[in-house]
Amino acid sequence: IGSLYLVATPIGNLEDMTYRAVNTLRECDIIAAEDTRQTRKLLSHFEISPSMLFSYHEHNKAASGPELIRYIIEGKNLALVSDAGLPAISDPGADLVALAIAQGIPVIPIPGANAALSALIASGLPTTTFTFAGFLPRERKDIRVVLAPLRAAQGTLLFYESPHRVIKTLAHLQENFGNRRIVLARELTKRYEEFLRGTIEECSAWLAEHPPIGEYVIVLEGESREEAEEASSAWWRELTIEQHVA
């Protein structure tokens, strides 16, 4: 039986490719990629010539997943890559991992670049607890369903967004969370990397004047101090120590 390797690729800066990622891609029998054309460019940059390059994406994963698993069971080592960053994070991969585990196939992560965590660590917002929410759904009613339970979340919230939708998404965030502080991390690791820090209103006004270009991570502060105080006022009077004695 072979193994399934989940290989991180750069999110914009080729220097973020790790030695281990290059070696794994060189040594694997099969590379499965979200977009084989995109991956071919990456492979040729690092002088990797794959013996088999397979396509594995959102629309063919139902058929392609079990086929890839059969190869691994036959003894082939398979590396899965997405277009950027970590496979299975707002990218295909989770289903293949689940199939592999069900078959007793070892699943080996090869870590590297990731947009959400890179934005978080540089945001200046708390990093102890956070929720990654990925892309919002398109429909307003679905957006509410996703955002409502996050209103009371204590930690920082992370969203992915494209330049076409970022202004609209900020409006949804304001509607659901109020005018909280956010950090917009744009074009991480790339030439025009940028961090915009301010309230949702301030950042939206900026974007109205400077039309969004490039890829965005939206980092949103968790429940704000006033809200936190309001929420806890029902039980917070003074320090109480609750002991349960069995």
Ligand code: SAM
């Ligand atoms: N698998 C990737 C990862 O590990 O970060 C995420 C892939 S997801 C399809 C693409 C989204 O990630 C973009 O729309 C953007 O929100 C975010 N993203 C990817 N690269 C980025 C970058 N260089 N700067 C800012 N955001 C980025």
